[in-house]
Amino acid sequence: MKRLLIADDDAGMRAALEARFQRRGWLVDVAVNGTEALAKFREGLHSLVITDVRMPGCDGFELMRAVQTSSGRTAVILLTAYGCVPDAVEAMRNGACDYLVKPVCFEKLELAVEQVLRRAEKFGKDTETLIGHSPAWEQAIDRARQAAATDADILIEAESGTGKELIARLIHRLSRRKQEPFIALNCTAFPESLLESELFGHARGAFTGAVGARPGKFETANGGTLLLDEVGEMPLALQPKLLRALQEREFDRLGSNQTVHVDIRVIATTNRPLEAAVGEGRFRADLYYRLNVIPISLPPLRDRAGDIAELAEYFAGFYSAPGINGTHGTVGTQARLSGELLARLEEQAWPGNVRELANFVRRAVALSRGGEIGVEALEHGKRQPEKILSSRAPRSPEWKPGLSLGEMERQLFAMTLESTGGNRARAAELLGVSLRTVRNKVREFGLPPRDNYRNGLPRADLRNNSLQNNTSKEHLCP
Numbered sequence: 001m002k003r004l005l006i007a008d009d010d011a012g013m014r015a016a017l018e019a020r021f022q023r024r025g026w027l028v029d030v031a032v033n034g035t036e037a038l039a040k041f042r043e044g045l046h047s048l049v050i051t052d053v054r055m056p057g058c059d060g061f062e063l064m065r066a067v068q069t070s071s072g073r074t075a076v077i078l079l080t081a082y083g084c085v086p087d088a089v090e091a092m093r094n095g096a097c098d099y100l101v102k103p104v105c106f107e108k109l110e111l112a113v114e115q116v117l118r119r120a121e122k123f124g125k126d127t128e129t130l131i132g133h134s135p136a137w138e139q140a141i142d143r144a145r146q147a148a149a150t151d152a153d154i155l156i157e158a159e160s161g162t163g164k165e166l167i168a169r170l171i172h173r174l175s176r177r178k179q180e181p182f183i184a185l186n187c188t189a190f191p192e193s194l195l196e197s198e199l200f201g202h203a204r205g206a207f208t209g210a211v212g213a214r215p216g217k218f219e220t221a222n223g224g225t226l227l228l229d230e231v232g233e234m235p236l237a238l239q240p241k242l243l244r245a246l247q248e249r250e251f252d253r254l255g256s257n258q259t260v261h262v263d264i265r266v267i268a269t270t271n272r273p274l275e276a277a278v279g280e281g282r283f284r285a286d287l288y289y290r291l292n293v294i295p296i297s298l299p300p301l302r303d304r305a306g307d308i309a310e311l312a313e314y315f316a317g318f319y320s321a322p323g324i325n326g327t328h329g330t331v332g333t334q335a336r337l338s339g340e341l342l343a344r345l346e347e348q349a350w351p352g353n354v355r356e357l358a359n360f361v362r363r364a365v366a367l368s369r370g371g372e373i374g375v376e377a378l379e380h381g382k383r384q385p386e387k388i389l390s391s392r393a394p395r396s397p398e399w400k401p402g403l404s405l406g407e408m409e410r411q412l413f414a415m416t417l418e419s420t421g422g423n424r425a426r427a428a429e430l431l432g433v434s435l436r437t438v439r440n441k442v443r444e445f446g447l448p449p450r451d452n453y454r455n456g457l458p459r460a461d462l463r464n465n466s467l468q469n470n471t472s473k474e475h476l477c478p
Contacts, residue, residue, distance in 0.1 A: 002117075003027045007037035007051040007063060008079070013102075017050065020106055034058025038066050042190075042198075043214075046074055048113060053080040065425065066189075075116045079104060131314055132307030136299035140167070147294045148174035153246065155291045156269045158298035160429040161355030164269040165227065167298065172225040177265060180224030185217045187228060188434045192235045197254050199242070206255025216253070218245060222262045231268040231291065232277050233434040236284070243287045266291070272432055301353040309342040311354060315361035316373070335365045338374045351430055410445040413438070417447060 004026045008014045011032075018028045029046070031037035035058045037051065049067055053060035064076045081102040098112045132138075147154050148171045156164045165184065172182045190198050197206070201216035217226060228234075234242065245251040250261045268291045277283035301308065320335035337345075350356050364377035413431070417438075420426040424442070428435045441447070 002048070003029070003046045005029045005031065005037055005041055005046045005049045005051075007031045007034055007049070007055065007060070009033055009052065009055045013052070013079075013104075016106075020110075024110075034060065034063035034066075037063055041067060041074075047117065049074060049076045050109075050113075051076065051078060053078050077109075077112060077116065131311055132304055133310075134299070134304035134306050137304050137307060140296060140298050141170075143294075143296050144171050145174060147171055147296065150294070151176075151265055152293040153266045153291055154268070154294045154296060155274070156267065156296045156298065157273060158269070158271065159300045159353055159432065160271045161353030162298040162300060163354055164271075164298060165229065167296065168225070168227045168267045168269065171267060172265075175225070175265065177224045181221050182225050182227070183217050183221035184227040184229060187230050188233045188436055192238070195235065196238055196241065199238075200245070200251045200253055201260075202254035203256035206253070213253070213256075218251060218262055218264065219260055221264045223264070225265045225267060228266060228268040230270060230434060232270040232272055232274050232283060233436060234283075236282070239284045239287050243284065243290060246287075246290050271429075301350045301357060305346050308346045308348075308350075308357065311357055312337055312342060312345055312361050315358045316365060319362045319365040335368060335370075336372045337361075337364075338372050341373060341375050341377060344375055344378060352426070355429075409441075410447075413441045413445060414447055417442075422448075 002025070004021050006014055006017050006021075006028060007030075008017070009032055014030045014032070018030050021028050029040050031040055033055045034051070037049070038058065041049065049063070051060040051063050058066075060078050060080070064078065067074050067076055077098045077100065079100050079102055098116060100109060100112065144167050154168075154171065156167055158164050168184075169182060172178060185198060187195065197214070197216060199216050199218055201214050201219055204211065204213045241251065246266060249263065250259050252259055274283055274288050274292070278285045278288050316335040316337050345357070345360075352359075360377075364373050368377070413427070416427045416430055417424070420430070424438045425435055428438045431438070
């Protein structure tokens, strides 16, 4: 049964949506705000989230980002009583599948839901994992096909945005387990105190709030495939239990002495080489060797420049389909990218890889007026914080002889956050670190909060942000 999560602080709207979708066979969960919705989302597997934008506390945009971090396959539709172009552009840029203005026409919403799920299903079966003919990409696909024929655990190492989860899903689809569950867990999406429960489940009373027993991802994936996304960020204290689960295919729920046995294949992904993390003492060597039975490396987009035009044209067709960009896109019109634009796209470095290219094309389609999209699309993002393309070189850090490592690191984080408009997830991708690391560095270096970037904090303020509260060793040593 399909499962839907509705978040809206309007009780009437919640009740109307719940009744409407229940009559159509959906299993519906409701929440009064984004915080409650996120808690419920983490308790179950939802195919779709429909959320109001303006809610007290955690708003719809924050909920959408949290959902996407936790599950890249859950579609999100935003509803708002305050329809405006800036909100629509932000919604599309950040990955909303549709954006509808209240009062909602239920027939239109149901049509949007149907189209979103149909396109999501097609996207899962016929994705960019099969698009491209560069030698490095074809070699990675061949390795994935070979690995699918085995039951061995797999480690996929690649930069963010290269398609690690899509390759994992391709492997599952080609394996003997294809009729069984594919369960994904982002190891950076949960605090350390909750990650063990997410992995292995918990017994009733295992901790405050555990009012009932709950299976974890290992148990839910029994018979199928478990994807451990960004496994390199797993806390050291939890790694021995993961190692035992991988070796024995058995584990104990948190707060229980009863051993649970499972039959699963594990695919782990990381955006940084785990071997380096082993050398730095941040990842157990025995766990690394246990995961790295079949290694797969995906090339960054800059190493497959010949595939950029083909990918861009695919995304243009995908995002110009009805239900993807909603009323703010070219619904019903097949978008076309000009030859000049495609040539310019092939010249870009694309540090965010395929994900960055997809987001650029999506924005170009959303802001186009139909017909052919030319090089003027390159101007669409120039006034936005997370600028994708630019002919100018990025601002150089102010490094001088004698500068401490701590200050160099601070300037690098400050400069990256400035370039992304305070978008910490995007900064984490560019720096090749986890979102948790970026958050910790913001606190450690006393960097400005998100709102300062949105309000146009001058660069001088970022550069001169004092380190007087910084407690890094470099600044404490004489």
